[in-house]
Amino acid sequence: MGVYVHVPFCAQKCYYCDFHSVVVSDEEDFSEVAGNYLISLRQEALYYRSVWGESPLNTLFVGGGTPSLIPPKELAAFIVLLRETLPFVREPEISMEANPHSLTHEGAEQLSMAGVNRVSLGVQAFQDRLLEAIGRAHRSEQIGESVAALRQAGIENINLDLMFGLPGQSQRDWVETLELASALKPTHVSCYGLILEDETPLTRWVSEGLVDVPKDDEQAEMFETACRILKGDGYNHYEISNFCKPGWQCKHNLLYWHNKPFIGLGSGATGYIKGLRYKNAPDVQGYIESWGRGAPLYEGFNEVSLDQEMDETMMVGMRLLRGIDERAFRSRYQVGFSDLYREAIEDLLARGLVEYTEGRLRVTYQGLFLENQVSGAFLR
Numbered sequence: 001m002g003v004y005v006h007v008p009f010c011a012q013k014c015y016y017c018d019f020h021s022v023v024v025s026d027e028e029d030f031s032e033v034a035g036n037y038l039i040s041l042r043q044e045a046l047y048y049r050s051v052w053g054e055s056p057l058n059t060l061f062v063g064g065g066t067p068s069l070i071p072p073k074e075l076a077a078f079i080v081l082l083r084e085t086l087p088f089v090r091e092p093e094i095s096m097e098a099n100p101h102s103l104t105h106e107g108a109e110q111l112s113m114a115g116v117n118r119v120s121l122g123v124q125a126f127q128d129r130l131l132e133a134i135g136r137a138h139r140s141e142q143i144g145e146s147v148a149a150l151r152q153a154g155i156e157n158i159n160l161d162l163m164f165g166l167p168g169q170s171q172r173d174w175v176e177t178l179e180l181a182s183a184l185k186p187t188h189v190s191c192y193g194l195i196l197e198d199e200t201p202l203t204r205w206v207s208e209g210l211v212d213v214p215k216d217d218e219q220a221e222m223f224e225t226a227c228r229i230l231k232g233d234g235y236n237h238y239e240i241s242n243f244c245k246p247g248w249q250c251k252h253n254l255l256y257w258h259n260k261p262f263i264g265l266g267s268g269a270t271g272y273i274k275g276l277r278y279k280n281a282p283d284v285q286g287y288i289e290s291w292g293r294g295a296p297l298y299e300g301f302n303e304v305s306l307d308q309e310m311d312e313t314m315m316v317g318m319r320l321l322r323g324i325d326e327r328a329f330r331s332r333y334q335v336g337f338s339d340l341y342r343e344a345i346e347d348l349l350a351r352g353l354v355e356y357t358e359g360r361l362r363v364t365y366q367g368l369f370l371e372n373q374v375s376g377a378f379l380r
């Protein structure tokens with residue numbers, strides 16, 4: 001079980017992004033807002049301390065937004081406080097997302113001393129013209145520098161986030177990105193296809209015909225290329241979008257794919273505690289004011305019924321290439337998934353999208369390309 005902390009601040013808004021994040025324009029204002037935000041996060045952690053109880057927490061993931069925009073000294077102090085507030089195990093996995101443009105050597109050292117032992121770098125591409133086309137704040141030369149700074153600070157567990165299907169991205173660009181990423185020898189690589197989310201500038205430009213993005217079949221070819229190159233370089237493909245060197249899976253994300261409880265902290269964060277899923281309102285100022293009064297600011301929450309929980313366990317579990325173990329499912333829910341989802345499974349088997357071997361149901365190579373259909377089949 002773990003904790004997710006959302007840090008909703010960014011240097012600029014990437015053209016494809018629909019995450020909750022606020023653009024930081026004025027340094028002085030930001031320093032005050034960031035300080036207040038960290039105080040509110042601490043109050044929220046204290047609030048959940050009693051609700052959560054003593055179940056040990058194995059992971060902490062500080063995501064965003066761009067957590068590396070917060071002055072590292074303050075972020076490091078916050079992480080230390082959080083570890084004292086909530087029942088973390090002695091050596092939790094502590095991941096943090098960072099952008100290459102806002103990660104310094106000094107910052108990496110401070111975070112490492114606070115216990116950060118895994119960093120996920122938002123690389124996306126190694127070609128400056130592509131980074132510009134999607135509105136990223138960093139440039140390619142900063143990627144290697146960031147990796148070196150992390151290693152010097154003793155952080156070996158490094159993920160590189162890459163994206164395919166970008167405007168103007170050729171198959172050759174994508175191969176180059178994969179090869180340059182792999183040459184940096186990260187422990188983990190994530191590859192995400194660009195999604196044109198509603199109401200983003202990029203979606204508008206594409207619909208107005210101003211920008212072209214690779215078609216679905218070209219994106220599928222890019223995904224195949226990623227599987228081939230990364231597997232060839234010794235990475236295990238363990239989740240649809242995720243590859244790692246043996247033994248370096250992201251423990252925090254595994255918790256989501258196993259549908260386990262977690263505490264979510266921060267404006268816009270979601271959490272899942274004792275059968276209740278909640279979503280905080282995506283409103284930084286409202287969040288700070290609300291915790292000033294000692295109360296959460298929810299956008300909504302709902303009780304998850306046992307049926308819903310089982311559906312969710314199947315849907316997220318099928319993202320893992322190892323699939324779902326029938327015996328583990330039975331011991332968790334006192335019923336096998338083969339009985340509950342007989343028709344859905346028979347249909348997926350007939351279409352060649354899943355296979356059932358040695359008591360595990362898992363997605364086939366063909367099913368990887370139609371993951372939405374595989375997951376969707378378990379929603380009753």
Ligand code: SF4
Pocket residue numbers: 009010011012013014017018019021064065066099122
């Ligand atoms: S850095 Fe991440 S969260 Fe911030 S705008 Fe870009 S994609 Fe969105």
